[in-house]
Amino acid sequence: MSKLTDDKELLKPWQQRLHDIIYEAETPAGKMFDILLLVAIVLSVLCVMIESVPEYGQAYEREFVIVEWGFTILFTIEYVARIITIKKPFYYIFSFYGLVDLLSIIPTYLGLFLVANTSSLMVVRSLRLLRVFRILKLGVYLKEARILITALKESRKKIFVFFLAVMMLTIILGTIMYLVESPEAGFTSIPRSIYWAIVTLTTVGYGDITPATELGQFIAAVVMILGYSIIAVPTGIVSRELFIADSKHKEVSTQACRNCSAEGHDSDAVHCKYCGEKLDE
Numbered sequence: 001m002s003k004l005t006d007d008k009e010l011l012k013p014w015q016q017r018l019h020d021i022i023y024e025a026e027t028p029a030g031k032m033f034d035i036l037l038l039v040a041i042v043l044s045v046l047c048v049m050i051e052s053v054p055e056y057g058q059a060y061e062r063e064f065v066i067v068e069w070g071f072t073i074l075f076t077i078e079y080v081a082r083i084i085t086i087k088k089p090f091y092y093i094f095s096f097y098g099l100v101d102l103l104s105i106i107p108t109y110l111g112l113f114l115v116a117n118t119s120s121l122m123v124v125r126s127l128r129l130l131r132v133f134r135i136l137k138l139g140v141y142l143k144e145a146r147i148l149i150t151a152l153k154e155s156r157k158k159i160f161v162f163f164l165a166v167m168m169l170t171i172i173l174g175t176i177m178y179l180v181e182s183p184e185a186g187f188t189s190i191p192r193s194i195y196w197a198i199v200t201l202t203t204v205g206y207g208d209i210t211p212a213t214e215l216g217q218f219i220a221a222v223v224m225i226l227g228y229s230i231i232a233v234p235t236g237i238v239s240r241e242l243f244i245a246d247s248k249h250k251e252v253s254t255q256a257c258r259n260c261s262a263e264g265h266d267s268d269a270v271h272c273k274y275c276g277e278k279l280d281e
Helices: 003-009 013-023 028-051 054-059 061-084 089-093 096-103 106-110 119-134 139-154 156-180 190-201 214-248
Strands: none
Touching: 013 028, 013 061, 028 054, 028 061, 054 061, 061 089, 061 096, 061 106, 089 096, 096 106, 139 156, 139 214, 156 190, 156 214, 190 214
């Protein structure tokens, strides 16, 4: 028997049907599953947020515990189902979403053994909302997200060099202000002065440290104007890469690989670009 035939037999008919519901967004059942999952994620995160309010958390502590365990059991079933419906579960377990799914259920179970409050870690479930991009076949959003990621990757070296230049500039400006201004004005050390330079250069201006001398105020004015000019640099870098990436992009599908659960394949792809498995036609 060939290797291809063996691979096909690894998934039983019920596993294939469950895979289509869990991983595919093109079927009515798959779309409904993703919508219900999205609603459950939103509600679970809202419960965690409301529970953090002392008045509600203390008054309805028992109810919050019951609801949280309900969500945890639901997400645990979903996590196990995702593992048993693909041929190579380790691809999913150690993928980004696999780790996020695991982190979304671990805190509740840790609460059985730890005294510390771990419920706030449930907010990690909000990361799973990224799956909204494939729920209703929002191809345009998948396209734009892919273009943005490509643009950021291509511009990372230029942005890193720009970051180093800004960092050196803030160190120089902070050192100058430390020499110009007195400790009474808040410039008690070079790190403290660098903090002022960063806040001023980014045009945030908390106002907790302000120059008192005329020379210091002149330097502060120059830094403020310089801050507005610097904002345009990374914007131009990323915008250029976005334009280039947009001209080279390929359409992607919502299809998930049965072997490794990977998504984001080209619309005309025949095989998975991560593990080489043949995609369903």
